[in-house]
Amino acid sequence: MRDLAELLRAGDTVVWGQGCAEPRTLTHALREAASAVPDLRCFVGISAAEDTVGAAGLGFKSYGGGGVNRLLDDAGRLDIVPSRYSDLPQLIAEGAMPVDVALVQVTPGATAGTYHLALAAEYLMAAVRNARVVVAEVNHAAPHSPDAPMIPAERISALVEVAYLPTPLPGGPRTTGTAAIGAHVAGIVSDGATLQVGIGALPDAAVRSLSGHHDLGVHTGALGDALADLIAAGVVTNAHKTRDTGVSVAGLLLGSEALFRLAHRNPAIALRETAHTHDPAVLASLPRFTAINAAIEIDLTGQVNTEVAGGRYVGAAGGALDFARPAMLSPGGGAITIVRATAGGRSAIVPQLHGPVAVPRSEVDWVVTEYGAARLRGLTLAQRRERLIGLAHPDHRAALEAASPGAGEARRADSQLQPEPGAD
Template sequence: MLKEKTTDEILSLIPDGSDIIIPLGNGEPDAILSKLDESLESYNSLRIHQILELKDRKYMHKVYSNIEYHSYFMNGYARSAYRDRTIELVPNHFHQVPKIIDKRVKKPIMVCQSSPMDENGYFSLGTTADYASYFIGKVPIIIQVNEYMPRTYGTNKIHISEILGYIKHDQPLFELPSVEVKEIDMTIAGYIAEHISNGSTMQVGIGGIPNAVISLLKNHKDLGIHTEMLTDGIAELYENGVITGKKKKTHPEKIVATFVLGSKKLYDFVDQNPVLEMLPVEYVNNPINIAKEDNIVAINATTEVDFYGQCASETIAGKYYSSSGGQADFGTGVQLSENGKGFICLYSTAKNDEISRIRPTLAPASVVTTSKNDVDYIVTEYGIAQLKNKSISERTKSLIRIAHPKFRDELLFEAKKMGFMI
């Protein structure tokens, strides 16, 4: 039976009542999902499971009551739908997502985008391994083949014998808009860079501060990478000889990641690049595996932190914005690592200096992402505070020192009132 199908034929392979598993980011097969979105009336029920959607679609908005969208980390479109209460948000640590989905689905089928098939009959998930690779060989799979998808090495390959069918649809990949690095980002990055030694293994997230940190590491030597997300800055450091991976304890001389998101230049960098290993998130983000790397450094962001050291990184003023992602995974992993360091960054204020992001208590309805027991360093433009191994009163004093000066007296007053100052 021919595996290549038309879009109509490929849709007929998705049974009514299916749990559709879609990889994150550029693993999203636009042509198939757009056709599905136009054909929702043909289904009595569907449940769609995904992280980091790239497009707004009707199935996120309860156009039909029995069509459900389940998000495990929201991008902008799902965020809007969540505020309208038309989707489900499932709490998780990123490394647990594959098994969480596995337990939630009843009639799973994976719908994904891949590179063209190679001479051995394998498609590559390219920019993703994430939770999708967990389901290879376990559930039915249909594929959108896209010549723009790079071919990568790792455990993200699907053999033609493992799929129900595929369509061909070529379109350029989504590129992450470049983020302006501000002076405040460089200031915060400077505090972090001072604590990164040669030979460290790094996890770096997205945004101006991580980009600024990377820009300050050009004179470092033998850095390694074990990260959930591979970014343009990491590729640039590798090309400049800063990243060699020679000191890594696991996967020496390899860059380990579970998804890639950035520019076309980054996608060209990863295409058939043997230095990159794309591995499943249940491996990459497992704190036990993270801890196997000595001197691992994790850099993440939060929206606010309280005197206990609790970090609310997925809500803003008590309203949901994203989800936990891998912050707690790496926060725990660096605690277990020999000489591991975890940095959580934030600007000291919000709303044009009207609100302090360092607070006596988190805003009402805020969700704790990194607990007081797992926090290590907190960094603002006013300095760096190590909270690990510190008492509550010591944490409070350290956090007030790196708060915006206009709020320090108020914070000190609240700390005394709460009995936090000894």
């Protein structure tokens, strides 16, 4: 491969596959090139390469604070693009979020001179289409997804042949309360449902609680170890999906070596672009489409913060909103927001959010904590307050009950409307 620095220009924005799809040979070369090419900027997703994001001379922006991006935020080096995940391909295509160089991990295609994206398609394919330079790492040890988007050789400016196990990113440890949360979710999800599952320990716990279900389907942004276990066990069959019947669809594989083995040359697992995985028309058409996503905190009206905790940017606007509305439009479907009742001794059910609203209260359906599940759709603000306080940790309920009601909220459940002073 040519020296990467020869392909770069000062001021270029570079994007690469996130998580397990990170082309480590190329990101290492980028770190070395940063000393020779000034003012390089990087758009990173969930990153595991601490050495790359710590490199001097590189600027960073991202849609979220996952992985080692939190270290960048702590150092004041991360600039967040507060965008819904589904908007990223269009932002790239329109030049609102320009990409000059795309670094991709690929596997050889069935036809000579063709390559398939490995482990991630999502917004990465939009970057491939619009970048001035595409550099490919052909990883012969990466899982080959025959249905992943294909890149012709003529689109690739340079490539390097390698063979190493992609970076595994197994799910977080199971912690106190996750089993109870999973049990409540299991009571909501029906047999035959098609699942979208967010990233993190709580969504993993919710998925692991579904081992007794039947004929589940998968249509999700990221497919991790918990879903892979259900696929391997035959719990996921995708038999009831009206699109991609018999196939689990994901934009990104994010897990361990066991996931890689399951996905390798498996026609029942397909990697698709964000335009398909997050398409509201596709999602709403799937019977019993059920979205399961975690929150950092929820206020007493149902507003959801998925971005900021304790003044740190740790999450993302992400895809929670992308999936919520289609899930509620799907026949028999629904959106489940899960949150641990306390974090660091503080209540996650709060009178007012400490971060931005990622999911407005009008788009919130089910809320689940260790203490139960409540469906908020159709409830008044006063009724929501009552239900959400019941989901809070008992130690925090009195303080929540003492919080002042907001505009539009009846002061008592049985109150009668009174005219404003001076009203006719």
